Amino acid sequence: MVEAVRAALAFTEPLWGWAVQSWQWGWSNFDDPVGPMLAEHVLLSYASVLIGLALAVPLGVLSVRYRVVYPPVLGGVNALYAVPSLALFFLLLPYTAFTPWTAILPLALYTLAILVPNVVDGLNQVPDHVRQAAVAMGFGPLRRLLRVELPVAVPVIIAGLRVASVATISMVSVASLVGLGGLGGVILTYGFARDFAAPVVVGIALSVALAFATDGLLVLAQRALTPWARDRGPARRGGRSARRRIPGTGARAREEAAA
Amino acid sequence: MNIASEVASWFAQPQNWSGSGGIPVRFAEHVYYSVLALLAAAAIAVPVGLLTGHTGRGGFLAISLANFARALPTIGVLTLVVLGMGLGLTPVLVALVALAVPPILVNTYEGVRGVDPQVTDAARGMGMRGGEVLARLEVPMAMPLILLGLRTAAIQVVSTATIAAYVGIGGLGRFIVDGQSQQRIEQILGGALLVVALALAVTGLFTLLRRWVVAPGLRRRAAASSSTAS
Amino acid sequence: MRNPTRPAAAAAPLLLLLAACGGGGDPYSGGGGDGGGGSGDAIVVGSANFPESTLLAHIYAKALEAEDIPVETQLDIGSREVYHDQVAEGNLSVFPEYNGGILYYLDPEAESGTTEETNRAVRRELPDGLAILDSAPAQNKDSITVTEETAEEHGLTAIGDLESVAGDMTLGAPAEFETRPQGVPGLKDAYGVEFGGFRPLEGNLLVEGLRGGDVDAANLFTTNPAFTTGDFVALEDPQNLFGSQNVTPLINKKAVGQDAREVLNRVSAELTTEKLIDLDARVQIDHEEADEVAADWLSQAGLD
Numbered sequence: 001m002v003e004a005v006r007a008a009l010a011f012t013e014p015l016w017g018w019a020v021q022s023w024q025w026g027w028s029n030f031d032d033p034v035g036p037m038l039a040e041h042v043l044l045s046y047a048s049v050l051i052g053l054a055l056a057v058p059l060g061v062l063s064v065r066y067r068v069v070y071p072p073v074l075g076g077v078n079a080l081y082a083v084p085s086l087a088l089f090f091l092l093l094p095y096t097a098f099t100p101w102t103a104i105l106p107l108a109l110y111t112l113a114i115l116v117p118n119v120v121d122g123l124n125q126v127p128d129h130v131r132q133a134a135v136a137m138g139f140g141p142l143r144r145l146l147r148v149e150l151p152v153a154v155p156v157i158i159a160g161l162r163v164a165s166v167a168t169i170s171m172v173s174v175a176s177l178v179g180l181g182g183l184g185g186v187i188l189t190y191g192f193a194r195d196f197a198a199p200v201v202v203g204i205a206l207s208v209a210l211a212f213a214t215d216g217l218l219v220l221a222q223r224a225l226t227p228w229a230r231d232r233g234p235a236r237r238g239g240r241s242a243r244r245r246i247p248g249t250g251a252r253a254r255e256e257a258a259a
Numbered sequence: 260m261n262i263a264s265e266v267a268s269w270f271a272q273p274q275n276w277s278g279s280g281g282i283p284v285r286f287a288e289h290v291y292y293s294v295l296a297l298l299a300a301a302a303i304a305v306p307v308g309l310l311t312g313h314t315g316r317g318g319f320l321a322i323s324l325a326n327f328a329r330a331l332p333t334i335g336v337l338t339l340v341v342l343g344m345g346l347g348l349t350p351v352l353v354a355l356v357a358l359a360v361p362p363i364l365v366n367t368y369e370g371v372r373g374v375d376p377q378v379t380d381a382a383r384g385m386g387m388r389g390g391e392v393l394a395r396l397e398v399p400m401a402m403p404l405i406l407l408g409l410r411t412a413a414i415q416v417v418s419t420a421t422i423a424a425y426v427g428i429g430g431l432g433r434f435i436v437d438g439q440s441q442q443r444i445e446q447i448l449g450g451a452l453l454v455v456a457l458a459l460a461v462t463g464l465f466t467l468l469r470r471w472v473v474a475p476g477l478r479r480r481a482a483a484s485s486s487t488a489s
Numbered sequence: 490m491r492n493p494t495r496p497a498a499a500a501a502p503l504l505l506l507l508a509a510c511g512g513g514g515d516p517y518s519g520g521g522g523d524g525g526g527g528s529g530d531a532i533v534v535g536s537a538n539f540p541e542s543t544l545l546a547h548i549y550a551k552a553l554e555a556e557d558i559p560v561e562t563q564l565d566i567g568s569r570e571v572y573h574d575q576v577a578e579g580n581l582s583v584f585p586e587y588n589g590g591i592l593y594y595l596d597p598e599a600e601s602g603t604t605e606e607t608n609r610a611v612r613r614e615l616p617d618g619l620a621i622l623d624s625a626p627a628q629n630k631d632s633i634t635v636t637e638e639t640a641e642e643h644g645l646t647a648i649g650d651l652e653s654v655a656g657d658m659t660l661g662a663p664a665e666f667e668t669r670p671q672g673v674p675g676l677k678d679a680y681g682v683e684f685g686g687f688r689p690l691e692g693n694l695l696v697e698g699l700r701g702g703d704v705d706a707a708n709l710f711t712t713n714p715a716f717t718t719g720d721f722v723a724l725e726d727p728q729n730l731f732g733s734q735n736v737t738p739l740i741n742k743k744a745v746g747q748d749a750r751e752v753l754n755r756v757s758a759e760l761t762t763e764k765l766i767d768l769d770a771r772v773q774i775d776h777e778e779a780d781e782v783a784a785d786w787l788s789q790a791g792l793d
Binding site for chain 1: 332451
Binding site: 033093094185188196 | 537538539540543565566568693772773774776778
């Protein structure tokens with residue numbers, strides 16, 4: 001038994017070594033460069049997702065109002081999503097140089113492929129009787145949209161934001177190939193270029209932690225924004241029934257939209 | 260306009276179509292890496308998704324691992340494996356598989372979980388065993404979602420396989436990375452267009468596959484419940 | 490050392506989001522360099538995103554700081570195309586450069602020459618607002634490098650010795666090496682050497698590739714600490730194909746005053762190739778942090 005534990009420890013020793021070394025490196029270099037690059041990572045990814053949302057909501061609203069708009073919009077954002085990020089960063093470089101826009105613009109465009117379908121689905125699943133009730137109360141189209149339809153769509157939109165933010169946070173690092181990648185800079189310049197695993201591990205770990213923390217924040221935001229859904233909490237956790245009630249929000253909201 | 264004609268003439272030049280650095284070879288390399296990564300990812304994710312979905316056990320763990328993999332920065336995974344193992348195709352494949360597993364796994368799991376329990380109960384009542392229920396009922400019914408997961412993964416892999424060029428192997432990323440260091444914008448654009456074309460071809464392929472593999476009744480239902488992107 | 494500009498640069502997009510809501514004009518006029526606001530007269534030292542460049546930037550910044558000249562840093566910027574423009578526009582004031590690198594960037598067809606010839610040519614070619622200061626003796630040149638094993642097997646000491654064997658070899662180098670005049674075409678013109686294959690690789694990947702046998706020869710930089718292990722041999726370049734690559738500060742004339750120029754010239758005077766290799770090795774092999782290594786050397790050299 002003791003032998004087995006010892007063997008297991010010996011086998012995983014390089015891993016432990018890495019973990020300890022990475023922890024030490026990350027800790028002793030937090031002031032510079034780890035902390036500032038983490039801050040850059042947060043701001044690049046959050047700005048991208050927020051700009052993406054600001055574009056996706058009007059596009060989604062238009063697509064629901066005028067059905068003919070939706071197929072071309074969807075085709076467009078899906079085609080954009082297939083453009084390799086590296087190419088977009090390189091192509092923007094002459095225009096936006098090392099301003100954060102070189103990273104933010106492509107990343108914001110990528111989020112559209114996830115966010116637009118979710119905004120559309122969210123608006124589509126507003127029950128007719130709710131819409132009619134709003135009309136009966138004398139709400140005009142704009143007020144109905146802002147006060148009734150978008151709030152009802154919030155859970156689906158936030159589901160999209162969760163996918164988009166995780167994808168964006170993991171993709172920011174690619175921009176470090178043009179010198180702008182937040183934690184990607186820790187990975188490439190401080191780690192890979194020096195043949196040094198510790199900064200690479202630190203960069204990966206912080207990027208994953210940031211993605212999870214952001215996801216948690218969005219879950220909290222959803223609770224705060226949809227107080228009416230809280231009483232039904234257990235029923236929603238049921239998964240199956242929830243999915244049937246809101247078509248196309250289960251696995252689709254989680255993964256498919258990315259296509 | 261000017262740049263469009265430069266890209267057009269890049270595509271028109273015969274020397275860009277021949278030799279080991281030509282478009283056909285780079286395209287084939289790109290498809291090769293992508294297919295390899297997708298097959299490896301499917302070989303991991305589909306069985307795990309089916310099993311966890313069917314038994315209902317370990318689902319939380321599997322989905323959590325998938326979410327973890329999805330949060331991994333591809334550049335980090337790639338460079339870490341290069342530091343550990345040296346150059347070659349393996350680091351690229353590891354990074355791409357890490358990218359492709361989550362959508363396949365989550366969709367397969369959700370597909371099987373989403374089968375109406377009344378239907379599986381009925382099948383059991385008719386004397387089907389666990390394995391039979393999975394093979395004859397759950398897999399066909401989950402097929403639309405499984406394909407969706409594979410398609411999502413395939414498109415992400417095709418677009419991300421460009422980073423293979425960064426660690427010195429081939430594929431369409433070569434046009435993009437080398438175009439950047441040689442300051443040839445038309446070549447970067449040409450490479451990007453080829454990647455988009457490949458992604459569109461993948462989308463078309465999965466649309467066909469869906470017609471072929473998914474039972475007609477399910478197709479109608481799935482289309483009604485999740486008006487898919489295509 | 491603190492790096493005050495980076496968070497400021499990163500904050501800019503969010504500020505911009507707010508500004509955009511208010512219908513602002515062009516809030517993003519500067520780069521990251523002056524993003525902090527109110528620090529307009531500080532000297533901004535930039536660096537490219539490879540370790541030696543970062544190290545040199547730290548050395549410049551700390552030397553200036555020691556003379557109470559206000560300094561900020563903007564490190565890890567990508568390619569030369571990007572940072573040259575930023576120095577010209579004044580978003581960066583000082584950049585650690587290599588004289589030959591500047592010259593071939595400004596004029597890809599330029600002849601290679603001695604340090605003085607190269608600097609004369611650079612001064613002629615540089616646009617109005619830019620200047621170079623004194624070059625350090627330290628050079629970081631291109632090379633054609635093989636493993637010790639390969640060198641012994643084929644009796645290689647100079648690039649020309651490759652003429653008869655290169656046909657069966659693969660050369661690893663950054664992609665631009667394949668087309669630029671001092672690269673693959675130059676090898677053919679100056680030495681009649683034509684490699685059988687070419688594999689585009691950069692930085693650390695070249696070392697990995699050469700060590701793992703993925704390539705037979707590599708275009709490594711001569712200060713690469715991989716040389717300190719003794720496994721690699723840089724072949725001699727008697728035709729001076731690769732020219733001079735002395736460490737040379739590129740400055741924005743307006744942003745760098747006379748006192749700062751003198752400080753940087755004193756730094757350059759002390760920096761030899763041996764010293765630079767030694768400092769590089771501490772950063773890249775011993776994994777010490779660049780700012781500490783920089784501070785250490787400055788105090789050894791009496792420049793702090």
